[in-house]
Amino acid sequence: MKRSVLLLAGLLALFLGSCGPAPETDPDTPNAAADRPNIVFIYLDDLGYGDVGAYGATALATPNMDALAEGGRRFTNGYASSATCTPSRYALLTGVYPWRNQDAKILPGTAPLIIDTARMTVPRMLRQRGYHTAVVGKWHLGLGRGNVDWNGPVSPGPNEVGFDHSYILAATQDRVPTVYLENGHVVGLDPNDPIEVSYSENFPGEPTGKDNPELTTMKWHHGHNNSIVNGIPRIGFMKGGAAARWSDVDMADHFLAEAQAYVRERDDEPFFLYYALQQPHVPRTPHPRFVGKSGMGPRGDAIVEADWAIGEFVKTLKEEGLLENTLIVLSSDNGPVLNDGYYDQAVELVGDHQPAGPLRGGKYSLYEAGTRVPFITYWPGRIEPGVSDALVSQLDLLPSLASLVGAATPSVDGQDLLPTFLGESDRGREQLVLEATSRTALRSGEWLMIPPYSGPPVQRQVNIELGNAPDYQLYNLTEDIGQQNNLAATHPEKLKELVRDFAKIRGV
Ligand code: NG6
Ligand code: CA
Numbered sequence: 407m408k409r410s411v412l413l414l415a416g417l418l419a420l421f422l423g424s425c426g427p428a429p430e431t432d433p434d435t436p437n438a439a440a441d442r443p444n445i446v447f448i449y450l451d452d453l454g455y456g457d458v459g460a461y462g463a464t465a466l467a468t469p470n471m472d473a474l475a476e477g478g479r480r481f482t483n484g485y486a487s488s489a490t491c492t493p494s495r496y497a498l499l500t501g502v503y504p505w506r507n508q509d510a511k512i513l514p515g516t517a518p519l520i521i522d523t524a525r526m527t528v529p530r531m532l533r534q535r536g537y538h539t540a541v542v543g544k545w546h547l548g549l550g551r552g553n554v555d556w557n558g559p560v561s562p563g564p565n566e567v568g569f570d571h572s573y574i575l576a577a578t579q580d581r582v583p584t585v586y587l588e589n590g591h592v593v594g595l596d597p598n599d600p601i602e603v604s605y606s607e608n609f610p611g612e613p614t615g616k617d618n619p620e621l622t623t624m625k626w627h628h629g630h631n632n633s634i635v636n637g638i639p640r641i642g643f644m645k646g647g648a649a650a651r652w653s654d655v656d657m658a659d660h661f662l663a664e665a666q667a668y669v670r671e672r673d674d675e676p677f678f679l680y681y682a683l684q685q686p687h688v689p690r691t692p693h694p695r696f697v698g699k700s701g702m703g704p705r706g707d708a709i710v711e712a713d714w715a716i717g718e719f720v721k722t723l724k725e726e727g728l729l730e731n732t733l734i735v736l737s738s739d740n741g742p743v744l745n746d747g748y749y750d751q752a753v754e755l756v757g758d759h760q761p762a763g764p765l766r767g768g769k770y771s772l773y774e775a776g777t778r779v780p781f782i783t784y785w786p787g788r789i790e791p792g793v794s795d796a797l798v799s800q801l802d803l804l805p806s807l808a809s810l811v812g813a814a815t816p817s818v819d820g821q822d823l824l825p826t827f828l829g830e831s832d833r834g835r836e837q838l839v840l841e842a843t844s845r846t847a848l849r850s851g852e853w854l855m856i857p858p859y860s861g862p863p864v865q866r867q868v869n870i871e872l873g874n875a876p877d878y879q880l881y882n883l884t885e886d887i888g889q890q891n892n893l894a895a896t897h898p899e900k901l902k903e904l905v906r907d908f909a910k911i912r913g914v
Pocket of ligand 2: 451452490491739740
């Protein structure tokens, strides 16, 4: 019945030419103009622009990420939407600038879901086009509506914003609760040992990193001195759930196995998998077989481990005969940081390696290294290998993928840059607002303008320049990728133009 109505509507549309509204798409009716490849986002946590061989790293071997870059499109001007995790992930899934949502800030493990369950998201859009959708890995977009009881169904969460299947860690590896959730249920929970979580006070008698350093195997540098799990002091307090607690050193293997199992179980319908790895975010806990592999301590070893997992995952796609029909997008949620709160020798052992490559700043920063990240699209046989300097943002994935699969264009901040992502064009966006811990800046063509901000120029604990200065900053990124020459005083017209455009977009 539905089909015949659609057929009639289609015929009618043919007669009417392009005047009438397009008939609603039916996921079962292939749209002749559309492709429906499998789509995978491989998303790393705190991986820097310079952390990948294909982006210039020489001291660190990342052969599997390099293979994707060399066999696909490697973007040199690809951006995360923010210099921290939650806002970037919000924008990745919704196509909306994170500064439009006041809640899109680094969230505690108890925060409610920050994506409106009615909102269009990448998985929801693809589901409407007949995809099966899944997330495996780090979530960090909040769960529930506040006051989550971790011993019952935890909802709303990924399954309420478009994912058919979810296997996640709630927030970050350094935040409680240190358990996995599968489709809203804590995995392996013993009902006789319920989980309690608090971000305001400890549970009586429970040891903490602050009071019981003798129980820790990893030492905290700043923050990270609450509950101790597996010898690692965390952010937040947690009690119970002993059987459900994850093993940190097995986390990469665990998520990989989940991602592989998901892919192996697929039938004929196309799938979307958001594979969100936890590396190289703190605490860096590579499996023992990767320890010492990079010569850079746990941070480098965690990147080597992540690269291995990506290689194994791609191998699985190949073995399943899926690789030729799968579009892979690889990127990171924000730029690099060495000391992010634990003594793990990241600073001491980094040597000549430059996690940010030639860029200034790092995680938390409005300078380029905060948001410009590795960004690769790969689809063998479809995307011609090459390098693109086009300005692209993770915001652009939702509308571009909508265009790929023949869905209606969502009204969001992202732009449809499908030909660019597929390597058929080098046209990028003209402008992009960058965000870092609630501050914003404007990239326009080759120019970058940072308005005055009163905060400290450097975040001392992590030793990263934040981009704050009492005056406007203006950089020409083609000539000065390292942002060393502030041209605000010598290019007043250009500055005026960017300040005006910035105010228009920001609505201030
Ligand atoms: C910060 C943490 C940092 C990291 C970050 C979130 C402290 C002192 N620092 O507050 O270690 O967890 O939040 O990182 O607690 S992100 O990549 O998920 O945004
Ligand atoms: Ca991150």
